[in-house]
Amino acid sequence: MDNATIANVFDELAELLEFKGENPFRIRAYTQGAKAIRDLDESVADIVADPNRKLSDLAGIGKTLAEKTETLLQTGSLPQLEKLREEVPEVLIQMARVPGLGAKKAAKLQKELDIDSLADLRAACESGSVAKIKGFGEKTAQAILDGLSIAEQAAERIRWAEGDALAQSIGRHMESCPAIETMQWAGSYRRGRETIGDLDLLAVASDRDAAMDHLEAYGDRSQTIARGDTKISIRVGKAFQVDMRCVDANQFGAALQYFTGSQAHNVHTRRIAKDKGLKINEYGVFRVEDETQIAGATEEDVYAAIGLPWIAPELREDRNEFKLAAAGELPELITQDDIRGDLHMHTTATDGQNTIREMADAAIARGLKYIAITDHSKRVTMAMGLDADRLRDQWAMIDEIRPEYEGKLVILKGIECDILESGGMDLPDDVLAEADWVLASVHYGQRQPREKITERILGAIENEHVDCIAHPTGRLINRRPPYDVDMDAVMKAAAAGGTLMELNANPARLDLNDVHLAAAKKLGIPIVISTDAHTLDGLDVMQYGIKQARRGGLTKADVANTKTFKQFAKLL
DNA sequence: TTCGGAATCGAATAGCATATCGGTATGCT
Numbered sequence: 001m002d003n004a005t006i007a008n009v010f011d012e013l014a015e016l017l018e019f020k021g022e023n024p025f026r027i028r029a030y031t032q033g034a035k036a037i038r039d040l041d042e043s044v045a046d047i048v049a050d051p052n053r054k055l056s057d058l059a060g061i062g063k064t065l066a067e068k069t070e071t072l073l074q075t076g077s078l079p080q081l082e083k084l085r086e087e088v089p090e091v092l093i094q095m096a097r098v099p100g101l102g103a104k105k106a107a108k109l110q111k112e113l114d115i116d117s118l119a120d121l122r123a124a125c126e127s128g129s130v131a132k133i134k135g136f137g138e139k140t141a142q143a144i145l146d147g148l149s150i151a152e153q154a155a156e157r158i159r160w161a162e163g164d165a166l167a168q169s170i171g172r173h174m175e176s177c178p179a180i181e182t183m184q185w186a187g188s189y190r191r192g193r194e195t196i197g198d199l200d201l202l203a204v205a206s207d208r209d210a211a212m213d214h215l216e217a218y219g220d221r222s223q224t225i226a227r228g229d230t231k232i233s234i235r236v237g238k239a240f241q242v243d244m245r246c247v248d249a250n251q252f253g254a255a256l257q258y259f260t261g262s263q264a265h266n267v268h269t270r271r272i273a274k275d276k277g278l279k280i281n282e283y284g285v286f287r288v289e290d291e292t293q294i295a296g297a298t299e300e301d302v303y304a305a306i307g308l309p310w311i312a313p314e315l316r317e318d319r320n321e322f323k324l325a326a327a328g329e330l331p332e333l334i335t336q337d338d339i340r341g342d343l344h345m346h347t348t349a350t351d352g353q354n355t356i357r358e359m360a361d362a363a364i365a366r367g368l369k370y371i372a373i374t375d376h377s378k379r380v381t382m383a384m385g386l387d388a389d390r391l392r393d394q395w396a397m398i399d400e401i402r403p404e405y406e407g408k409l410v411i412l413k414g415i416e417c418d419i420l421e422s423g424g425m426d427l428p429d430d431v432l433a434e435a436d437w438v439l440a441s442v443h444y445g446q447r448q449p450r451e452k453i454t455e456r457i458l459g460a461i462e463n464e465h466v467d468c469i470a471h472p473t474g475r476l477i478n479r480r481p482p483y484d485v486d487m488d489a490v491m492k493a494a495a496a497g498g499t500l501m502e503l504n505a506n507p508a509r510l511d512l513n514d515v516h517l518a519a520a521k522k523l524g525i526p527i528v529i530s531t532d533a534h535t536l537d538g539l540d541v542m543q544y545g546i547k548q549a550r551r552g553g554l555t556k557a558d559v560a561n562t563k564t565f566k567q568f569a570k571l572l
Numbered sequence: 573t574t575c576g577g578a579a580t581c582g583a584a585t586a587g588c589a590t591a592t593c594g595g596t597a598t599g600c601t
Contacts, residue, residue, distance in 0.1 A: 025584060029573035032585095062574045100591095102598050139592060187601070200601075228590050231600085243600075245589095258587085261601040270586040281587050282601085 163196035344530030505545025517552025
């Protein structure tokens with residue numbers, strides 16, 4: 001059982017305990033324990049297995065959570081969770097997820113009106129019985145009905161790249177508003193999270209009403225949820241929420257810091273301030289004793305006021321950034337300009353849409369110095385994967401065109417070789433031995449049991465010709481879960497065997513994720529950020545991989561394809 | 573439930589906006 005699964009159990013426990021009206025501190029302990037485990041850059045199972053270490057040494061994990069973790073690892077389940085699931089009606093949890101309803105209102109409705117389903121809830125709102133309950137009214141009943149419609153639209157978090165497209169569209173619209181002097185996107189979008197739940201825009205406006213009117217005039221707006229003096233929330237398209245907050249210029253830094261989050265990061269920031277006799281809110285940093293503002297115009301000021309250097313948004317998750325900042329050891333995060341090579345792309349030989357020359361020219365246009373052509377191997381029949389003969393033909397072609405690119409671009413003879421369902425590589429060793437660059441990846445048998453998949457990937461790492469494991473977990477964001485693989489074992493083997501690991505920059509993959517990247521960095525595994533391009537435009541997804549790498553705390557030195565080709569070749 | 577400081581238990585994550593109902597719930601980072 002991996003860290004994420006254990007963390008999910010604790011999160012669910014916290015949620016269920018909340019509905020039971022448990023001690024809030026007990027609930028928080030489970031939530032914090034879940035976060036501690038989810039963000040950990042090593043395996044909980046390893047810590048348990050190590051006689052010299054104790055789980056309860058981790059911050060946020062005490063005796064009880066340590067015991068429960070061990071039970072989970074040993075038995076795969078937790079009796080307490082099963083019991084709570086029976087005790088808390090499923091409908092209560094569904095109700096509390098309806099926008100506008102929270103735990104308290106949901107519990108009250110469920111108790112007083114004997115609601116068994118969301119359909120019951122809708123009927124109760126429509127019949128007027130909700131409005132008659134103390135603390136409720138006509139407007140609340142209507143808000144619940146609206147919320148039910150929103151919930152039915154399944155407003156799931158969207159991928160970062162989709163959020164980016166929407167932010168740019170709204171941004172262009174807002175730029176035409178004369179009342180807006182400065183604006184900046186904040187929230188999880190600015191932090192570069194792989195999915196975005198809503199968009200948060202911060203603005204300095206000469207006329208706040210005009211700015212809010214302008215946002216409401218955005219073509220795809222479907223609803224205004226709330227509008228006050230400083231804040232407006234609208235829905236765009238089916239159900240996606242966009243918030244705008246207006247502040248004064250001398251508050252901008254504090255507001256940006258607040259609005260960027262994460263919540264956990266903000267709580268930590270404000271706690272540090274509190275200890276220093278200061279108070280941070282979205283309007284500035286204030287001395288508690290006399291309410292004097294001492295910072296707020298820029299984020300740098302805000303952090304400086306509590307004795308810290310500016311922290312990059314991608315790191316603001318309350319993982320270890322405060323410790324690093326205090327020690328002056330924040331990583332200098334990788335940027336797109338650092339990238340010199342792209343080591344995963346396809347051509348017309350398989351399922352790509354462009355030729356080797358076209359891909360090479362496009363790579364040069366993007367400032368790259370080296371690329372690897374890595375078409376699929378024969379097992380990927382749908383993509384007309386290459387057998388040994390066709391692959392050697394392709395390599396002969398590369399030999400032929402290389403002189404044209406002399407001094408401009410190095411083109412590596414590569415292959416994305418499948419790791420077969422039965423284990424072993426899809427092409428014989430003597431063929432792989434001729435390649436400059438071998439990616440190994442799983443495309444079939446993704447539902448095999450953990451032991452089997454892990455064994456397959458470990459087998460690939462042990463193959464001396466394999467240079468790198470591509471999209472190591474196979475997940476597709478919002479569409480397909482990662483395959484069940486013991487990533488800790490895979491990483492340890494990769495570290496020991498000198499095998500590289502890919503961060504696939506395709507916005508639907510972003511595989512490895514941020515926590516895995518941090519773990520890989522800790523183990524000293526070189527990461528390769530690759531586009532997996534199937535078209536010329538496909539080379540442009542590098543930016544998404546860079547964001548993800550930054551969230552993992554990676555620097556230029558942690559990423560192999562930032563090296564000059566000469567340096568890179570030494571890794572092979 | 574965790575943590576720390578004490579020796580058995582008390583304190584614990586910040587701070588604010590908005591809507592609706594008539595003092596409180598929900599939501600936001």
